[in-house]
Amino acid sequence: MVKKVLIIDEVHSSMAEGLQSLGFHVDEFLTLSKQETMSIISQYSGLILRSKFTLDADFIESASHLTFIARAGAGLDLIDLAACQEKNIHVFSANEGNKDAVAEHVMGQLLTIAHHLNTADAEVRNGIWNREANRGWEIHGKTIGIIGFGNMGQALCQRLLGFGVKILAYDKYAPAHSPFGADLADIFQHADIVSLHVPLTDETNGLVNQEFLRSFKKPIVLMNSSRGPITPLENVLWGLQQGIISGLALDVLPNEKIKSWSQEEQELFDQIKSYPNTLFSPHVAGWTTESYLKINTVLIEKIRTLFHP
Numbered sequence: 287m288v289k290k291v292l293i294i295d296e297v298h299s300s301m302a303e304g305l306q307s308l309g310f311h312v313d314e315f316l317t318l319s320k321q322e323t324m325s326i327i328s329q330y331s332g333l334i335l336r337s338k339f340t341l342d343a344d345f346i347e348s349a350s351h352l353t354f355i356a357r358a359g360a361g362l363d364l365i366d367l368a369a370c371q372e373k374n375i376h377v378f379s380a381n382e383g384n385k386d387a388v389a390e391h392v393m394g395q396l397l398t399i400a401h402h403l404n405t406a407d408a409e410v411r412n413g414i415w416n417r418e419a420n421r422g423w424e425i426h427g428k429t430i431g432i433i434g435f436g437n438m439g440q441a442l443c444q445r446l447l448g449f450g451v452k453i454l455a456y457d458k459y460a461p462a463h464s465p466f467g468a469d470l471a472d473i474f475q476h477a478d479i480v481s482l483h484v485p486l487t488d489e490t491n492g493l494v495n496q497e498f499l500r501s502f503k504k505p506i507v508l509m510n511s512s513r514g515p516i517t518p519l520e521n522v523l524w525g526l527q528q529g530i531i532s533g534l535a536l537d538v539l540p541n542e543k544i545k546s547w548s549q550e551e552q553e554l555f556d557q558i559k560s561y562p563n564t565l566f567s568p569h570v571a572g573w574t575t576e577s578y579l580k581i582n583t584v585l586i587e588k589i590r591t592l593f594h595p
Contacts (some may be wrong), residue, residue, distance in 0.1 A: 384572030431473035
């Protein structure tokens with residue numbers, strides 16, 4: 287009997303080709319709602335998605351023949367992993383596929399903030415030639431704390447090495463080895479720049495709170511390219527107001543459906559963006575032409591290993 291895989295999100299065409307090369311029949315239904323997907327998922331042994339909807343316990347319960355779920359991205363916070371484990375469903379992510387994209391994006395954000403590239407560009411475009419106001423600062427000699435030292439954190443570390451910085455890397459579950467290994471106390475004491483690369487869990491949700499920010503001994507540039515709820519905007523604004531956050535780069539927001547923002551959410555964001563040392567992007571750190579393909583390559587290999595170890 288031919289095993290079937292369902293693709294419910296737009297992914298690179300190499301995904302279907304790769305699955306077919308492994309002997310799977312592939313269906314691509316990109317407009318299905320969650321309920322519609324639940325009504326047919328029992329026919330499939332594999333599911334490919336990005337972030338279309340949450341795969342909760344009810345969904346997993348309806349997937350009676352599912353063997354694997356492959357997410358074309360890094361985080362797995364939209365999937366009930368405990369329910370999958372109970373059903374013996376393998377869950378794959380593709381952190382390795384977009385680590386280079388994320389690292390380069392974060393470097394671009396950091397250089398932009400350090401050298402005022404965003405504000406300088408906007409001023410020159412508007413006929414303003416103000417050199418002194420756009421005097422930057424050098425990354426060289428600074429201490430950078432990387433919180434979360436998996437694929438993304440390590441890729442960023444590699445790129446930073448050429449800038450003559452001191453790197454302090456903290457990961458609660460996979461401690462970094464010398465010369466970069468550090469604990470949070472080290473980062474609080476010495477960091478000039480902090481980049482977050484942790485998954486969204488109950489533990490990291492709201493990680494950047496006032497207590498966290500108060501722990502730093504000097505102002506920091508704060509960068510988040512992981513998940514928005516890790517940096518609640520009310521806490522970010524407080525950090526900016528207190529002078530604890532001297533620069534901010536967010537690729538992610540707690541609520542990324544901007545059109546659905548409440549008046550309170552809009553006012554909060556408006557206050558944050560009024561600070562000239564802030565930089566935003568629409569959750570695209572890992573979203574490059576190359577990563578679009580590499581994510582599929584990683585997932586296909588993991589699926590191949592599952593069925594042909």
